[in-house]
Amino acid sequence: MSQLTEVAANPYADELAAAKKAVSLAARLCQRVQQGILQSDIQSKADRTPVTVADYGSQVLISLVLKKELPSHSFSMVAEEDSEDLRKDDAQQILEHITSLVNETIANDDSYNMSLSKEDVLAALDGGKSEGGPSGRHWILDPIDGTKGFIRGDQYAVALGLLDEGKVVLGVLGCPNLPSKSTNKHNGSSSGDQVGSLYFATIGCGAKVQALEGSEPQKITICSVNNPVDASFFESLEHSKRDLTSSIAEKLGVQAPPVRMDSQAKYAALAQGDGAIYLRFSGKGYKERVWDHAAGSIIVTEAGGMVKDASGNDLDFSKGRYLDRDRGIIATNRYLMPMVLKAVQEAIDEEQ
Numbered sequence: 001m002s003q004l005t006e007v008a009a010n011p012y013a014d015e016l017a018a019a020k021k022a023v024s025l026a027a028r029l030c031q032r033v034q035q036g037i038l039q040s041d042i043q044s045k046a047d048r049t050p051v052t053v054a055d056y057g058s059q060v061l062i063s064l065v066l067k068k069e070l071p072s073h074s075f076s077m078v079a080e081e082d083s084e085d086l087r088k089d090d091a092q093q094i095l096e097h098i099t100s101l102v103n104e105t106i107a108n109d110d111s112y113n114m115s116l117s118k119e120d121v122l123a124a125l126d127g128g129k130s131e132g133g134p135s136g137r138h139w140i141l142d143p144i145d146g147t148k149g150f151i152r153g154d155q156y157a158v159a160l161g162l163l164d165e166g167k168v169v170l171g172v173l174g175c176p177n178l179p180s181k182s183t184n185k186h187n188g189s190s191s192g193d194q195v196g197s198l199y200f201a202t203i204g205c206g207a208k209v210q211a212l213e214g215s216e217p218q219k220i221t222i223c224s225v226n227n228p229v230d231a232s233f234f235e236s237l238e239h240s241k242r243d244l245t246s247s248i249a250e251k252l253g254v255q256a257p258p259v260r261m262d263s264q265a266k267y268a269a270l271a272q273g274d275g276a277i278y279l280r281f282s283g284k285g286y287k288e289r290v291w292d293h294a295a296g297s298i299i300v301t302e303a304g305g306m307v308k309d310a311s312g313n314d315l316d317f318s319k320g321r322y323l324d325r326d327r328g329i330i331a332t333n334r335y336l337m338p339m340v341l342k343a344v345q346e347a348i349d350e351e352q
C-alpha cells in the first residue's frame, strides 16, 4: 500500500507516526539506562513500587515528542509518573541526572534542536495528570511498564495508547528485549531473531511489528490454536495469583508450563503468535491501571484476538485512571475464549 493510501485509510495516521517516533526515542533512553543501571538510579514510590530515572526520562521524552509532532492538537495525557517525589529537596541529584539523560537522548537524535531545564522536566512530567474519561482524546502512557523486569535486565515495554471518546483507537508498544519473531526464549536475547521490536496498531487497520531501529513493518496475527491441550499461557512474573491460573490451566487441559514474563511484552508476544493465552489475575482488591493495558489490548485485538474481563465483558477504558472491570483479564483468540471463560468461572467458584 502506498503511503498516501495508508494515510487515507487510517484516520489516526498522524497520531500513529508521532506515537511511534515518541516511543522509539524513549526506548533508546531506556536501553542506555538498562545497560548500566545503578542502585542510585532507582527510587521507591509511596506505594513501595520502584521507579527509575528511565521511567521519568521516558515520560518526559514522549510528552515532548507528541507535542512537537502534533502542534495543532490539544494535549491531554493520562500517565503513570508525576513530579511530586522529584520536587523534594533530596531528589535534586536524581532530577539533574534525568534532565541530562533526556537532553543527551535528544542531542543524539537529529530531529530536535533543544535543551530542557529541570523545570521543563518537572512540567513535562505533570502534563500526564489527566483523568482521561469518556469524552475527547487522551494519550495513555506507561513510560516503562514492568519496571521490576527493567531493573532485573528482563522484559519491559514503553506503552502508549490513544483514547478517543472512551475507546482505545491506537497503541504502540516498544519492547527493547523482545524478539520480533516467534520464539520461546522470551527472557533472553539468545535467539537469532531481531531483538528489540516496535509493535503498533490502529483501530480497524490491523497490528504490525517492525524493528525498534527501523525496518519494513510486518503484519502480525494471533495464533489459531483451537484445542487448549496445544495452548500455552502467559502470566505476570511478579503479579499473578498462581494457584488460580494453574487451576484454570488444569481445567483447560493445558500441558505446557506457564511462560512468566514482565510487562505488556506479554500482549505483544501473544499478538505475534508466540503463545495462545494471557491470564492476568492479581490479588483481590488490586485495581488495574488503564496504562497497563491500553496499548497491549488494542495490539492483541487488531492482531485478531480478544481481550475480556473474567465475566466476558470488554475492558472499559472510559472510567478514568483505573479500569472498571470484573476480576481478572483474559486475552486469547476467538476459538479459545469461550473455553477459557468457562474454566475461569469454575476456578473462581471453587476458590470461594
Ligand SMILES: Nc1ncnc2c1ncn2[C@@H]1O[C@H](COP(=O)(O)O)[C@@H](OP(=O)(O)O)[C@H]1O
Pocket (backbone or CB within 6 Å): 049, 080, 142, 144, 145, 146, 147, 148, 149, 236, 237, 238, 239, 261, 262, 263, 264, 282, 283, 286, 289, 292
Ligand atoms: N499487586 C499488583 N497486582 C497486579 N499488578 C500490579 C501490582 N502491583 C503493581 N502492578 C502493576 O503491574 C505492572 C507490571 O505488569 P506485570 O505484572 O505484567 O509485569 C506494573 O506496572 P509498572 O511496572 O509500570 O509499575 C504495575 O502497574
Ligand SMILES: [Mg+2]
Pocket (backbone or CB within 6 Å): 049, 050, 051, 080, 147
Ligand atoms: Mg510503576
Ligand SMILES: [Mg+2]
Pocket (backbone or CB within 6 Å): 142, 144, 145, 146, 291, 292
Ligand atoms: Mg505498568
Ligand SMILES: [Mg+2]
Pocket (backbone or CB within 6 Å): 055, 080, 142, 143, 144, 145, 146, 147
Ligand atoms: Mg510503569
